[in-house]
Amino acid sequence: MGETGQQSDRVEAMEQTKTCPRCKVTKSLALYAKNKTSRSGLSSHCRECTRKGWSRSRVRSRSADSRAAQAEAKRRDAVLEQDERATAAACKRLAATTAEALGR
Numbered sequence: 685m686g687e688t689g690q691q692s693d694r695v696e697a698m699e700q701t702k703t704c705p706r707c708k709v710t711k712s713l714a715l716y717a718k719n720k721t722s723r724s725g726l727s728s729h730c731r732e733c734t735r736k737g738w739s740r741s742r743v744r745s746r747s748a749d750s751r752a753a754q755a756e757a758k759r760r761d762a763v764l765e766q767d768e769r770a771t772a773a774a775c776k777r778l779a780a781t782t783a784e785a786l787g788r
């Protein structure tokens with residue numbers, strides 16, 4: 685009378701589990717992605733963490749990435765150049781005023 689559900693619960697309890705080192709949650713092995721390169725044949729982190737990790741560190745397509753990197757480098761160069769010029773100008777001014785003050 686609808687009591688058969690208990691047996692499947694017991695089978696589930698016997699299922700192998702693994703604690704994810706990232707979220708520290710013990711999950712069924714079914715919740716771990718397969719990974720041929722690992723010794724256990726399973727990914728060391730649970731699917732959820734693996735997915736999260738991937739989406740965070742996902743590498744953009746190479747062309748878009750290099751274009752962005754180039755733009756970033758250009759921007760940085762321009763800022764540095766401006767910075768250097770401003771610093772040099774400030775130094776000259778300071779040196780001039782210092783020389784004036786000393787030369788008195």
Ligand SMILES: [Zn+2]
Nearest residue numbers: 704707730733
């Ligand atoms: Zn996890």
